[in-house]
Amino acid sequence: MQIAYTISKTKIVNTKKKKEMKSALEIKPDISYKSAGKFEETRFEKIHNEIFKNSAEASVIVAQEIAQLIRSKQEKGKSCVLGLATGSSPIKVYEELVRMHKEEGLSFSNVVTFNLDEYYPMSRENNQSYHYFMHQHLFNHIDIKPENVNVPDGTVAIEELNQYCIDYEMNIKNAGGLDFQLLGIGRTGHVGFNEPGSHINSGTRIITLDHITRVDASSDFNGIDNVPKRAITMGVSTIMRSKRIVLMAWGQNKADIIKRTIQGDISSEVPATFLQNHANATFVLDQSAASELTRFKTPWLVGECIWTQELKSKAIVWLCQKTKQSILKLTDRDYNNNGMSDLLAQEGSAYDLNINMFNVLQHTITGWPGGKPNTDDSHRPERANPAKKRVILFSPHPDDDVISMGGTFSKLIKQGHDVHVVYQTSGNIAVTDDEALKFAEVAKDFVGDAATQINFASVIEFLNNKSENQIDSLEVRKLKGLIRRRESYAATRYIGLKDENTHFLDLPFYETGQVKKNPLGPEDIAIVKDIIAKIKPHQVFAAGDLADPHGTHEVCLNAIFAAMKQLKPEKYMDDCWLWLYRGAWHEWDIHEIDMAVPLSPSEVLLKRHAILYHQSQKDRVMFQGNDSREFWVRAEDRNKNTAILYDDLGLAEYEAIEAFKRFDY
Numbered sequence: 194m195q196i197a198y199t200i201s202k203t204k205i206v207n208t209k210k211k212k213e214m215k216s217a218l219e220i221k222p223d224i225s226y227k228s229a230g231k232f233e234e235t236r237f238e239k240i241h242n243e244i245f246k247n248s249a250e251a252s253v254i255v256a257q258e259i260a261q262l263i264r265s266k267q268e269k270g271k272s273c274v275l276g277l278a279t280g281s282s283p284i285k286v287y288e289e290l291v292r293m294h295k296e297e298g299l300s301f302s303n304v305v306t307f308n309l310d311e312y313y314p315m316s317r318e319n320n321q322s323y324h325y326f327m328h329q330h331l332f333n334h335i336d337i338k339p340e341n342v343n344v345p346d347g348t349v350a351i352e353e354l355n356q357y358c359i360d361y362e363m364n365i366k367n368a369g370g371l372d373f374q375l376l377g378i379g380r381t382g383h384v385g386f387n388e389p390g391s392h393i394n395s396g397t398r399i400i401t402l403d404h405i406t407r408v409d410a411s412s413d414f415n416g417i418d419n420v421p422k423r424a425i426t427m428g429v430s431t432i433m434r435s436k437r438i439v440l441m442a443w444g445q446n447k448a449d450i451i452k453r454t455i456q457g458d459i460s461s462e463v464p465a466t467f468l469q470n471h472a473n474a475t476f477v478l479d480q481s482a483a484s485e486l487t488r489f490k491t492p493w494l495v496g497e498c499i500w501t502q503e504l505k506s507k508a509i510v511w512l513c514q515k516t517k518q519s520i521l522k523l524t525d526r527d528y529n530n531n532g533m534s535d536l537l538a539q540e541g542s543a544y545d546l547n548i549n550m551f552n553v554l555q556h557t558i559t560g561w562p563g564g565k566p567n568t569d570d571s572h573r574p575e576r577a578n579p580a581k582k583r584v585i586l587f588s589p590h591p592d593d594d595v596i597s598m599g600g601t602f603s604k605l606i607k608q609g610h611d612v613h614v615v616y617q618t619s620g621n622i623a624v625t626d627d628e629a630l631k632f633a634e635v636a637k638d639f640v641g642d643a644a645t646q647i648n649f650a651s652v653i654e655f656l657n658n659k660s661e662n663q664i665d666s667l668e669v670r671k672l673k674g675l676i677r678r679r680e681s682y683a684a685t686r687y688i689g690l691k692d693e694n695t696h697f698l699d700l701p702f703y704e705t706g707q708v709k710k711n712p713l714g715p716e717d718i719a720i721v722k723d724i725i726a727k728i729k730p731h732q733v734f735a736a737g738d739l740a741d742p743h744g745t746h747e748v749c750l751n752a753i754f755a756a757m758k759q760l761k762p763e764k765y766m767d768d769c770w771l772w773l774y775r776g777a778w779h780e781w782d783i784h785e786i787d788m789a790v791p792l793s794p795s796e797v798l799l800k801r802h803a804i805l806y807h808q809s810q811k812d813r814v815m816f817q818g819n820d821s822r823e824f825w826v827r828a829e830d831r832n833k834n835t836a837i838l839y840d841d842l843g844l845a846e847y848e849a850i851e852a853f854k855r856f857d858y
Contacts, residue, residue: 236495237487239469240455242476244483248443251477252285255375255439259290260299262373262437267303274305274365276374276432277331278385279323281744282441283375287331294335301337305368307361308344309376309385310426313354313399315347320662321413322347345397345425354425358397362431374435378442381405382450382463386426391464395428413708415625419661429467438474440465442482445779451478452485493532500536502553506784508533509550510842519843520551554844557789562601562853563610563732574788574855575732575770582731584612585724589736589749590620591677591697592807595684596828597774598734599800600792601851606689613728614685615696617721617749618703619674621665628809629673630656647672664706674699676809684806688799696724702748713748713755722756729765733757737773737854757858772853780831780852783838787855791847792832800832801825 245251259275266273277283293299308323317324324344332342343364349357365371376384381403387395388403401423411417432438442451454465455476468474480489488495493508500508513520516527528537528546540546556572564570566580584605588594594602594614605612630653637649647668655666665673678697685695698720702711725733735753736746753771760766772788775781792800804825805811811823822830832849840846 235488237456240474240476242455242478242483242486244478244480246480248282248441248479249285251441251443251479252283253289255441255477256286256289256293258439259286259373259375260293263299263301263304266372267300272303272305272369274307274368274370274372276371276427276435277306277308277327278375278377279308279310279326280377282377282443284330286375286441291331291334301335304337305341306337306343307365307368307371307427309432310424311345311347312421313347313423313425315421317344317346317348347425349425354399358399358425361397361427365431371431371435373437373439374432376432376438376440378440378447378450378454378465379403379406380409380446380450382454382465384429384432384440384465384468386424387429387432387464389462389464391429391461393433393461393467394430396431397425397427399423399425429464433467433471435471436473438468438471439477440468440474441477443479445481445484447482448485451476451482452487452490455486491532493536497535500539503784505536505546506550506553507782508536509546510783513842517841519841520554521547521843523547551843554783554839554842557786558791558839558844558850559788560604560791561608562788562790563605563608574853579731580609582610583728584610584732585728585730585734586612586614587721587733587735587749587753588614588616589746590618590623591616591681592620592684592804592810592824593736593746595688595800595803595807596824597736597738598790598851598853599688599803599828600796600832600849601734601774601790601853602690603688603796603799604790610732611694612690613694613696613724613730614681614690615698615724616678616681617698617700617752618745619670619697619699620677621670621673621704622706622708624673624676624809626656626659628676629669632676633672647675670704670706677807680807680809684803687803687806698724700749700752703745710745710748713751717748717752718755718759721752722759725756725760726763731768731770733769733771734853735771735773736775737856738775738779754858761858771856771858773856774851774853780835781854783835783842785854786852788853789835789839790851790853791836791845792849792851794848797829797832797849801829804828 243251245254263273290299294301308327311323312321315322319325324347327342327344343361345361346357378384381389383389383391383403383406386400386402386406388400388406391400402421407417407420407422410420414420450463450465453463454468457463457466459466459469483489491508491511492498492504498504509520509523512523512527512531512533515531516523518527523543523546525537525543528534528543537543537546540549557574559565559574561573562575563582563584564575564577564580565573566577568577570577586594586598586602594616602612602614633647633649633652633656636647637653652666652668652672655669659665681697682692682695686692700717700720702713702717705711733753735750737750738746750773757766757769757771807824829849832851835850835852836847839850
């Protein structure tokens with residue numbers, strides 16, 4: 194019998210019946226079910242999953258289950274055998290386990306661990322090794338016995354690897370098997386490094402990494418050329434023998450593979466689907482990772498809904514795209530044939546539904562992103578007054594402003610608003626060593642060392658002798674930051690902004706010299722708070738794109754949220770609206786857009802040229818995620834695609850559209 198588990202606030206509990214699953218912290222889709230039970234809601238899903246508001250809450254719950262297992266084994270005088278994962282997904286779990294060890298006395302003296310995988314070849318001392326990762330995030334901070342730690346050895350000679358992998362399997366067996374296996378998932382559907390094509394009976398072995406896996410890891414290694422092509426991994430059968438499995442996935446980038454894994458057929462092309470046959474597996478997801486599941490993406494297909502305005506918009510846009518018709522052409526039959534008969538019955542007719550939806554979308558379109566003066570603003574996304582607004586445009590990196598809203602940026606300036614662009618981080622790690630060396634050599638030849646605070650000779654020597662994984666010196670980071678800063682000045686001047694309205698915060702959390710950043714701290718929030726208090730804006734634009742591969746956008750947005758929350762009692766904040774734009778990875782869905790700003794062909798060209806002023810980010814983007822296109826191409830294609838979607842829905846045809854969502858902070 195399939196055993197289902199539910200996550201409560203303290204642990205994941207055996208409920209034995211799938212239809213009884215409930216979760217105290219589960220985030221519901223943007224609907225309420227009138228009569229459909231959870232079983233109907235999840236009828237397309239073949240693996241039990243629990244969905245949380247964010248990864249932090251979910252990670253605490255997972256850590257609590259692990260801690261409970263460790264303690265229960267201790268009470269019985271037994272070892273607790275854990276299978277552990279690496280990558281970004283489990284970091285917060287390890288942080289919580291460390292906290293429980295230090296503050297609650299959780300002991301790991303009875304714990305034996307086996308890690309899933311390791312790059313090959315890879316030395317333990319390399320800061321990209323999983324051996325290094327595990328000690329950095331967990332083992333160095335708890336009382337686990339060193340002899341109980343098992344991480345695949347990436348230095349084993351190739352001719353000895355077969356026997357080494359057999360021995361690794363035997364060590365797991367001799368330890369009593371895995372009591373608990375923690376997993377992440379790759380975009381290829383790999384668990385561990387079991388790439389597409391892995392057999393269900395596969396054991397621990399060396400494997401060639403999929404190109405997509407290497408692309409996803411490339412930013413950690415400063416380029417795909419530095420990513421190992423092979424790895425040692427536990428096999429699918431090894432994982433499947435675990436008594437308990439929890440797989441975690443966070444973020445929009447994992448949404449597609451999560452849907453294929455949970456709702457698709459079992460296939461070696463998506464190795465994670467083998468988990469459908471495990472009797473005690475739970476997927477723990479945040480809302481973004483779960484967003485493509487049918488009960489979230491198209492909930493009207495799984496049961497009757499309470500139709501909010503947002504859900505109506507989402508469903509009608511989907512219906513237009515499915516039937517390839519504009520809004521005003523939809524018929525009663527279209528609604529009835531696509532799971533929306535209850536909506537049709539509620540509203541009375543397709544005609545009424547269509548007109549209302551057309552008006553909703555029409556009212557999002559404006560060429561006046563700061564509000565149009567002396568006009569009726571009851572059907573406009575922004576207020577008419579004050580006619581001249583103070584505007585802060587927050588940019589996490591020194592090019593997100595022009596990439597994401599370069600056209601709107603230009604309109605705000607031309608329409609007379611007091612616009613301030615605020616760059617939250619230096620962006621120095623996104624400058625290649627070659628680019629920095631070029632600038633240093635030119636500067637040294639042109640002005641000489643005495644004319645600047647940077648010792649360019651020292652910079653050149655460092656870059657020419659930089660070893661693998663070495664963190665940039667302070668002077669190199671300063672130079673790379675200055676490169677990004679000067680590119681930003683060039684771009685904003687081209688847009689038409691005065692230099693005194695360009696601000697650089699250089700938030701401390703970012704300044705580690707590494708891909709891995711520090712957590713958001715009080716000092717970061719205070720810096721953001723100070724610039725808001727100084728300008729007292731009527732509008733704040735901020736990056737709401739959380740698909741940034743290394744999370745800088747999310748940290749920067751959280752800093753803004755925290756600062757605005759602290760400032761909320763201030764009188765001037767009553768008139769401050771927060772608008773979120775999206776960056777280089779994803780765009781808002783049509784039903785989410787509250788303000789659509791059309792761009793003319795000349796404005797599209799202006800935006801392109803502004804982006805191209807960021808020369809250090811052209812041609813070789815260091816942190817481009819899973820999209821190989823340059824940022825200006827991504828931005829242009831995205832804006833033009835949004836315009837096409839509006840046109841297909843029967844609204845006016847534009848060259849391009851930049852989209853924004855209003856957020857009530």
